[in-house]
Amino acid sequence: MKALVLGINTRPVVNSLKKLGFYVYSVSYYAPEDLNADKKYYLINPLSHGRLRENYDENKLIEIADNLADEVDYIFITSGVFEFENSKIPRWDNIVGNEPKKINEISNKYKTYKKLQNLGFNIPETKKINNKTQLYGFLEEFKSCILKPIYGSGGGIIKLESNDFYIDKIINEIKFPIIAQEYIGGKSFSANFIGNTFITFNKQIIIKGMYAGNLTPYINLPKKFIKIFSEAIESFELKGMNGIDFLIKYNEPYIVDINPRILGTYETIEMSASQNLARVLLNNNYAKDFKPKEMYIKRILFAKEKIIANISKRDFVYDIPKKNAVIERGEPIATVIAKENIKSIINDVYRECAEYEERKENRENI
Template sequence: MTKILVVGVNTRPVVNSFKKMGFEVYSVSYYNPIDNYPDKSEYLVNDMQHGNFYSNYSEDKLLSLASSYEDLVDNYIICSGIFESENSKIPKWDTIGNTPKKINEISNKYNITKTLQNLGYKTPISKKINNKYQLEKFIEEFGEVILKPIYGCGGVGVIYINNKMLNIEFDLLNRLDVKYPLLAQEYINSESYSLSYINSTYLALNKQIISRSDFGNMYVGNITPYNPEFISKGFETQITQFSELIEILDLKGMNGFDFMVKDGQPHIIDLNPRILGTYETLELSCNYNLAKVLLGAECPKMKEVYHKRVLFANEDFVFDKDIFKKFCTNIDDYIKDLPMNGARISKNEPICTLIYPKVDKDLISDVII
């Protein structure tokens, strides 16, 4: 029997997909939801006292746990949270999907942005910033900007700043929690979208659900598939041409392209060269096990629209699954990534995930989102 190790912050969707196919599946992760069903699991979170993710998460600890499986497993599958740092250790794993080295290369936001521009793809106007004086000039030029760490995937460490904020708080640049050099980009006033691929196969366009705050944006879910009104034949041709990047960049397995729209044109914001947050909504939409697609099977077309929302605590509290029942009679069917009953969840930390079909979207109250 083939043995698989799934590694990342949250491994649940992939673990369960491969278990359904009869693989022997191991998991090394940060979170330990009770609806994750590997043959063996090792994790970092304290089951009953979750604490703060950014304080407690350690890529090195995950990789140390994973190293004990080297002589046991046949293949690795990489989820989010590893090999996305300048100082990441890069093991030589036999992966289903991109290798640790490839993920680390793509995670250099500055280099990949320059590569995309050189290949003729549209991106936000971008500049590597080495100090606060260069940053101040960039903000003065564009008015509204996005700051990103040089390394990383997704929205971790992304900050929004505008001229008005600088005028109100004259020493704001001195107090920013950033590390130079960083990547500064013009702000694009657009909804956020993504494209999902497995190997060279285009799966779907998704709308990303973004929680916006004064200093930045955070991914909290998605709608899959999504058909925005602005899609025209010309625009559709442009976004499907993103698939050429799969071959050009020699990407394998699951990959995603985040983009926004400026002047009617898609501008690539990010590349995600590993298992995506859309994995489960894609799987539900096409009613097919994506583990089979990762192993080479053809993926059916997306059909039903699914919504995903990550729920965050607005105060410290003790988790009890029954708290959701007052919002929706069949909500048990939608709750994923469940912590243990009685677990203490800190303010602003994720509680669980809701994944539900469009037909039931009005049954879920915004009060709990």
């Protein structure tokens, strides 16, 4: 059997499929050393990563995948594709989960929020902002707010406060239209489903508005939330693996995102349940017996400065870059997933990264 995995980072799904005996094509932006695909197609320069926002080209990935689609039995879709306004939408009949058209529809955050609101689900106060005047008005009403792009997933959010000293400078740099939402403080959570079967709650780790990991499972949440989110999954007619991100206000869940594709929690769920998650995605009947048990923590590590990575392969460390890869400040270095001692593992990874300028000076002085 052959499978294709498409998205920004395909490693977790690819490696699961390899354990099931699949021949796997990976079509991705990143190409970590621990990606076990039989055929790898990627956009990144493994020795000089550059910046994702500047170099990512969704259309190139979709074009490569489209050329391979008829050669495989199954296509698995992860994050970063079909999530933009002008995404190309191919017609593939061998997709595991939601089709590209459905992913694209849900990725229009504003339309999704309006539908959720019309169906009676709680969402933060939300408005589509077309210019600076409207944004100043929204801030005057709510004092602080969250700004999000109309399309996309995984973060990219900005928190604004009306008394921010640099408020005018920030607003002048914003590209409209954009979504503004009332700010709801507190922890961020997600609920994960396969089909309409609830799998787990997760506590999300958000750093500077970006998804940076999660704790799985998170058990201290009311069971009534499951019924609410299950109704949302049914209302949007979602298939396969899906996630609902939410905050809590007045002891009620407020939905802030629906992710209609394979999730960033994939690996912590799989490890916690000690079962192959790709097998469950291929046959959703297995989902009822697929339950996370032990808690795992996932942390995506970002470069604090421009660095040269020399990270050794070992337990608990994933998405390992090529030896001596140059990684820009703010870009991901690697992923750590563990049950305990995670701070120690994170510190070890950072110690294996040399600051680029310091290494450059050392070379010049030889």
